[in-house]
Structures are given as C-alpha cells and as structure tokens.
Amino acid sequence: xxxxxxxxxxxxxxxxxxxxxxxxxxxxxxxxxxxxxxxxxxxxxxxxxxxxxxxxxxxxxxxxxxxxxxxxxxxxxxxxxxxxxxxxxxxxxxxxxxxxxxxxxxxxxxxxxxxxxxxxxxxxxxxxxxxxxxxxxxxxxxxxxxxxxxxxxxxxxxxxxxxxxxxxxxxxxxxxxxxxxxxxxxxxxxxxxxxxxxxxxxxxxxxxxxxxxxxxxxxxxxxxxxxxxxxxxxxxxxxxxxxxxxxxxxxxxxxxxxxxxxxxxxxxxxxxxxxxxxxxxxxxxxxxxxxxxxxxxxxxxxxxxxxxxxxxxxxxxxxxxxxxxxxxxxxxxxxxxxxxxxxxxxxxxxxxxxxxxxxxxxxxxxxxxxxxxxxxxxxxxxxxxxxxxxxxxxxxxxxxxxxxxxxxxxxxxxxxxxxxxxxxxxxxxxxxxxxxxxxxxxxxxxxxxxxxxxx
Numbered sequence: 001x002x003x004x005x006x007x008x009x010x011x012x013x014x015x016x017x018x019x020x021x022x023x024x025x026x027x028x029x030x031x032x033x034x035x036x037x038x039x040x041x042x043x044x045x046x047x048x049x050x051x052x053x054x055x056x057x058x059x060x061x062x063x064x065x066x067x068x069x070x071x072x073x074x075x076x077x078x079x080x081x082x083x084x085x086x087x088x089x090x091x092x093x094x095x096x097x098x099x100x101x102x103x104x105x106x107x108x109x110x111x112x113x114x115x116x117x118x119x120x121x122x123x124x125x126x127x128x129x130x131x132x133x134x135x136x137x138x139x140x141x142x143x144x145x146x147x148x149x150x151x152x153x154x155x156x157x158x159x160x161x162x163x164x165x166x167x168x169x170x171x172x173x174x175x176x177x178x179x180x181x182x183x184x185x186x187x188x189x190x191x192x193x194x195x196x197x198x199x200x201x202x203x204x205x206x207x208x209x210x211x212x213x214x215x216x217x218x219x220x221x222x223x224x225x226x227x228x229x230x231x232x233x234x235x236x237x238x239x240x241x242x243x244x245x246x247x248x249x250x251x252x253x254x255x256x257x258x259x260x261x262x263x264x265x266x267x268x269x270x271x272x273x274x275x276x277x278x279x280x281x282x283x284x285x286x287x288x289x290x291x292x293x294x295x296x297x298x299x300x301x302x303x304x305x306x307x308x309x310x311x312x313x314x315x316x317x318x319x320x321x322x323x324x325x326x327x328x329x330x331x332x333x334x335x336x337x338x339x340x341x342x343x344x345x346x347x348x349x350x351x352x353x354x355x356x357x358x359x360x361x362x363x364x365x366x367x368x369x370x371x372x373x374x375x376x377x378x379x380x381x382x383x384x385x386x387x388x389x390x391x392x393x394x395x396x397x398x399x400x401x402x403x404x405x406x407x408x409x410x411x412x413x414x415x416x417x418x419x420x421x422x423x424x425x426x427x428x429x430x431x432x433x434x435x436x437x438x439x440x441x442x443x444x445x446x447x448x449x450x451x452x453x454x455x
C-alpha cells in the first residue's frame with residue numbers, strides 16, 4: 001500500500017497542478033473568446049499537455065541514465081518513474097556484484113590451474129583456443145594471448161596430435177616424443193564437455209620415461225653381467241663332472257671359477273651399495289671425520305692394488321675434517337683410486353691431493369697418467385654400467401657401477417663430481433664438497449673430537 005501511494009500521490013499532485021493551469025487558461029481565454037466549449041477544450045488540452053510533458057521529461061532522464069554507464073545514481077524523481085529508476089538501479093547493482101563475485105571465482109580457478117604442473121587448453125567445438133595456461137603454452141610453443149581464438153591444429157601441426165584430435169577417441173592418452181625439442185616427451189589427455197568443447201591436458205613425462213628406460217636398461221645390464229659369469233661357472237662345472245682333468249687343469253679351472261665368483265660378489269656388493277645410497281637419508285652435517293685417516297687407508301689400499309707397478313702419491317697431512325658418513329666417503333675415493341690403478345699402465349703416476357678453495361669449500365682430486373677418456377664419453381661416465389671399453393673394463397674387474405656410486409655419494413654430501421680427461425694424457429676426478437662440510441681440526445668445538453676412522 002505504501003508503494004502505491006509513493007507514486008500515486010505525486011501523480012495526483014501533478015494532475016491538480018495541470019487542472020489549476022487549465023483553469024487559469026480557461027479564465028484567460030474566456031475574456032478573449034467567450035465560447036464555453038472552445039474555452040473548455042483549450043483548458044483540457046493544456047492540462048493534458050502539461051502532464052504529458054512532465055512525464056516525457058522524466059522518461060527522458062530515466063532513458064538517458066539507462067543508456068549511460070550507470071556509474072552515477074538513478075534519477076531521484078518522485079512518483080512512478082522515480083520508483084522504477086530505484087528498482088532498476090538496485091537490480092543493476094545486484095547484477096554487478098554477482099558478476100564481480102563470479103569473476104573473482106573464475107580468476108581463482110584459473111590461478112589454481114596455472115599453479116598446476118600440467119598444461120591445460122580449453123577448446124570450443126571448432127577446436128579454437130578459448131584459454132591456454134602458461135605450462136600448456138610452453139608444451140605446445142604457443143602464446144597465451146596472441147593465439148587465443150586460433151585453431152589449435154593450425155598452430156600445433158604434429159601429425160600425431162592432429163590425427164588424435166580428429167579421430168575423436170580419447171580413451172588412451174597420446175604420447176608425443178620430441179614434442180618441444182629433442183628428448184622431451186608429452187602425454188596428452190583430451191576430455192569432451194559442454195556441447196562439443198574439449199579440455200586438453202598435457203603432462204611432461206620426460207623424467208618418467210627416462211626413469212623407465214633406465215630401469216629397463218638396469219635390469220638388462222644386471223642380467224647380462226650376471227649371466228656371463230654364471231655361464232662360465234656352469235661350463236666349468238660341467239667340464240669337471242664329465243672330463244678327467246689333471247691336477248694343473250683342475251687348479252686352472254678353480255682359479256677361473258674363483259675369478260667369476262668374485263666378479264659376481266663385487267657386482268652384488270656394488271648394487272647393494274647403490275640401493276643403500278638411494279634409500280637412506282642424507283648424511284648428518286654434524287658428524288665430523290678426519291680426512292687424514294681416510295687418506296691413509298686409501299693409500300694402503302692403492303699400494304696393495306698396484307703391487308708396486310705405479311708411483312702413488314697421497315697427500316695425508318691435511319689436518320682437515322669432513323662432515324659426513326665415513327663409509328660413503330671412503331667408498332667414493334677408493335673407487336676413484338681403484339679406477340686410476342686399473343687404467344694406468346705400469347710405471348705411471350697416481351696422485352691424491354686435497355686443497356681448500358677461496359670460498360671455504362674443499363676439493364679432493366684423484367689424477368693419473370693413464371690411457372685417458374675421449375671427450376664424448378665424459379657426460380655418460382656416471383651412468384650405471386656405462387663403459388668406455390667394455391672388454392677392457394671386464395678384464396680389469398670393473399662392474400661399471402663405481403662412478404655411479406661416487407656421484408651418488410658426493411651429491412648426498414651436497415657436492416659435485418667434476419671430470420677432465422684427454423686420451424693418452426690421463427684423467428682427473430675432483431670431488432667438490434661445500435664449505436659447510438669442511439673445517440680444520442683446530443676449528444672443532446671444545447669437548448668435541450673428530451671421529452676416529454675404524455680400521
């Protein structure tokens with residue numbers, strides 16, 4: 001009832017004003033034109049025109065506001081048009097708030113998608129790009145802004161991808177090798193939604209594919225490495241059981257069988273070492289090991305392995321302590337020294353040196369004057385079972401896992417392995433350890449002694 005009076009009363013007042021003006025016009029006209037009907041008609045028309053002009057003026061103000069940006073408030077007229085303007089303004093404000101809320105939700109949703117490690121593409125029914133995440137742009141070499149509304153098959157022209165979209169069968173993902181460059185592998189998933197639109201999800205599976213390949217190679221290499229000595233042992237056992245052998249021949253067979261058994265034991269020990277390194281936590285940074293004790297043990301092992309065939313120099317007066325696990329550090333350096341002995345001809349030089357760098361980090365270098373390694377092999381030296389010369393490595397008793405163990409050990413201690421070598425000029429393997437794991441014995445806190453190496 002109150003809403004009705006809010007617009008009815010101004011209309012009544014306007015009508016009374018129009019009637020009053022009409023009466024004045026009637027009185028004025030009567031003096032100049034004493035004709036009752038004509039005078040009354042002129043008065044009524046005047047009153048109606050005044051009412052219509054007032055309404056037209058209000059309607060014009062309301063329409064001007066509706067056609068404008070609506071940033072200003074609605075016209076504050078009384079009556080019906082004022083009530084209409086107020087209600088329209090309230091509805092517009094409510095709509096704007098709802099749009100702003102939905103826009104915020106959309107921005108949050110898109111931000112969440114951007115945070116995903118997978119790429120996301122939204123395509124319409126004609127495969128035009130509606131939206132593209134940053135990761136998807138990197139995967140498909142797209143521009144997230146410039147390429148919007150472009151057809152995806154005009155930009156990504158790999159035949160496998162185009163055929164996959166056109167086939168329309170998306171039960172299995174598409175695996176694209178060398179998608180963005182050599183060695184990169186993408187898995188592409190497509191799902192349909194809302195009237196033919198499509199959601200394209202791209203996932204970088206390069207590391208997973210590499211891990212699977214390494215796992216397959218690892219199983220194949222282990223099988224190959226174990227099969228060879230087992231075949232030899234099986235053949236010798238069959239020979240001893242079926243043929244009469246002299247004592248010298250039997251001793252020779254036993255010696256060869258012992259070699260193959262030792263080879264398998266060494267291989268299994270290296271595999272267990274790798275498994276332990278990969279599955280155990282990083283060494284604690286507060287357990288200190290005296291480097292001089294480690295070097296003394298390494299010098300003794302190198303002399304025993306060389307048997308006087310090489311000149312071995314081990315700097316064992318460093319007064320340095322290393323933070324880490326003693327067994328791992330000893331295994332890493334021993335592997336490097338053993339390789340130097342194996343691949344250095346008799347009469348060659350082998351040196352183990354230590355120095356502290358300017359930033360406080362430490363460098364342990366094992367160098368030799370051996371046969372050296374060609375440059376193209378250096379990036380792959382730490383791969384499991386990788387051998388520059390497979391036959392020579394087996395002859396010297398190598399398993400192809402030593403440098404992989406060294407790399408894991410030094411990385412677990414926060415350092416890195418650097419290799420430099422030239423064919424015929426020897427090799428140099430450097431273990432770089434960070435400054436936080438290196439200190440002089442004089443820097444040890446009071447009441448704390450370095451761990452004594454266990455012989």
